[in-house]
Amino acid sequence: AQTVTQSQPEMSVQEAETVTLSCTYDTSESDYYLFWYKQPPSRQMILVIRQEAYKQQNATENRFSVNFQKAAKSFSLKISDSQLGDAAMYFCAYRSARGADGLTFGKGTHLIIQP
Amino acid sequence: SAVISQKPSRDICQRGTSLTIQCQVDSQVTMMFWYRQQPGQSLTLIATANQGSEATYESGFVIDKFPISRPNLTFSTLTVSNMSPEDSSIYLCSVEGVTGELFFGEGSRLTVL
Numbered sequence: 001a002q003t004v005t006q007s008q009p010e011m012s013v014q015e016a017e018t019v020t021l022s023c024t025y026d027t028s029e030s031d032y033y034l035f036w037y038k039q040p041p042s043r044q045m046i047l048v049i050r051q052e053a054y055k056q057q058n059a060t061e062n063r064f065s066v067n068f069q070k071a072a073k074s075f076s077l078k079i080s081d082s083q084l085g086d087a088a089m090y091f092c093a094y095r096s097a098r099g100a101d102g103l104t105f106g107k108g109t110h111l112i113i114q115p
Numbered sequence: 116s117a118v119i120s121q122k123p124s125r126d127i128c129q130r131g132t133s134l135t136i137q138c139q140v141d142s143q144v145t146m147m148f149w150y151r152q153q154p155g156q157s158l159t160l161i162a163t164a165n166q167g168s169e170a171t172y173e174s175g176f177v178i179d180k181f182p183i184s185r186p187n188l189t190f191s192t193l194t195v196s197n198m199s200p201e202d203s204s205i206y207l208c209s210v211e212g213v214t215g216e217l218f219f220g221e222g223s224r225l226t227v228l
Contacts, residue, residue, distance in 0.1 A: 043222050047116075104160075
């Protein structure tokens with residue numbers, strides 16, 4: 001079974017600064033997807049970024065980028081120029097590329113943005 | 116991305132009763148997933164609902180407690196049966212996107228007294 005580990009229960013960053021959220025995972029599969037989701041207090045789960053395991057290039061979405069290290073099974077999220085609206089719970093998630101399974105989530109990291 | 120509507124948004128229920136949560140999607144989807152998020156916790160997959168077949172439940176979840184219907188490709192229901200305070204959670208419906216990601220509804224927050 002796959003597992004996803006987020007070792008930082010809470011992170012704090014000054015507005016406009018950069019923060020990195022950590023995620024490691026364990027799997028015996030070679031083809032899979034990795035995701036970061038954001039859950040603000042409104043509780044809506046919002047997809048932030050996705051990475052396909054077969055792609056060596058790290059995914060980027062505006063101020064959000066990942067550092068995907070397949071051999072190390074590491075998938076960190078970097079948020080540049082942090083904004084107050086980035087404050088939320090961030091969940092790292094794994095999904096097999098077989099397509100029949102749902103997502104396996106980490107425990108989440110609570111991101112606080114200091115004005 | 117799909118637009119997913121869940122009803123009810125929130126409810127307060129008495130122990131021993133059952134509540135059915137509805138999930139409506141604005142497009143046809145093959146797989147729908149039901150998740151539970153207990154207070155302050157991450158999301159845990161309850162079951163996968165495919166149209167025309169019985170739902171597939173994850174370890175720790177059983178059909179008698181969480182019966183699921185999937186009558187067509189745009190709709191599903193999850194019933195939480197014989198509720199206890201431990202069932203107080205957010206229940207989320209999700210569907211698969213075209214590139215492997217899942218999209219989520221806004222969730223249904225249940226409080227069991």
